[in-house]
Amino acid sequence: MVEGVTIEVAMAADITAVHRLEEAAFPQPWRREFFEGELHASGRYNVVAKRAGRVIGYLFAMWFFDEMHVNKIAVEEPERRKGIADALMDGCVRFAREHDIKSISLEVRRSNHGAQGFYEQLQFVPSYIRPRYYPDGEAAVVMTKALG
Numbered sequence: 001m002v003e004g005v006t007i008e009v010a011m012a013a014d015i016t017a018v019h020r021l022e023e024a025a026f027p028q029p030w031r032r033e034f035f036e037g038e039l040h041a042s043g044r045y046n047v048v049a050k051r052a053g054r055v056i057g058y059l060f061a062m063w064f065f066d067e068m069h070v071n072k073i074a075v076e077e078p079e080r081r082k083g084i085a086d087a088l089m090d091g092c093v094r095f096a097r098e099h100d101i102k103s104i105s106l107e108v109r110r111s112n113h114g115a116q117g118f119y120e121q122l123q124f125v126p127s128y129i130r131p132r133y134y135p136d137g138e139a140a141v142v143m144t145k146a147l148g
């Protein structure tokens with residue numbers, strides 16, 4: 001846990017802030033409607049990190065039987081390197097273990113070395129490259145964490 005930061009289930013009222021953060025964090029951000037759709041979909045683990053009631057990070061994931069996939073994770077720039085993404089992921093891993101999920105996977109841009117460093121310290125390992133995964137043609141590294 002990070003002092004002064006809470007992790008809460010994402011609600012409709014959070015989506016404006018989530019989307020603003022998304023636009024600042026990603027070169028090809030999800031549209032707002034994607035986030036709204038995720039709130040109503042089944043098999044989802046969608047949370048926000050808040051400081052003093054303000055959204056400063058989010059993690060959107062989906063799960064199906066024994067597999068989980070992280071769709072999105074971001075933390076606003078001034079709040080980075082304070083352990084907030086770790087706290088978001090920690091809740092996700094705890095949820096996964098409680099639901100007998102065996103692995104968590106995600107895609108990350110091949111050029112996004114910062115995020116790859118973040119995932120590696122959480123024991124995600126690169127599984128394979130998915131060429132031209134992103135709309136601008138960049139490849140994704142698929143990374144997976146096995147849950148023992």
Ligand SMILES: CC(C)(COP(=O)(O)OP(=O)(O)OC[C@H]1O[C@@H](n2cnc3c(N)ncnc32)[C@H](O)[C@@H]1OP(=O)(O)O)[C@@H](O)C(=O)NCCC(=O)NCCS
Binds near residue numbers: 107109112117
């Ligand atoms: C990746 C991201 C979510 C990490 O969030 P964060 O809250 O800063 O991460 P944490 O503070 O929890 O980091 C925990 C540890 O992960 C590693 N880490 C985090 N960011 C890193 C970076 N940019 N480079 C290398 N290692 C990093 C470090 O070991 C760090 O511990 P330390 O700060 O004590 O060295 C954040 O940089 C971000 O929002 N980036 C833009 C969006 C993005 O790329 N999302 C991932 C898409 S796949």
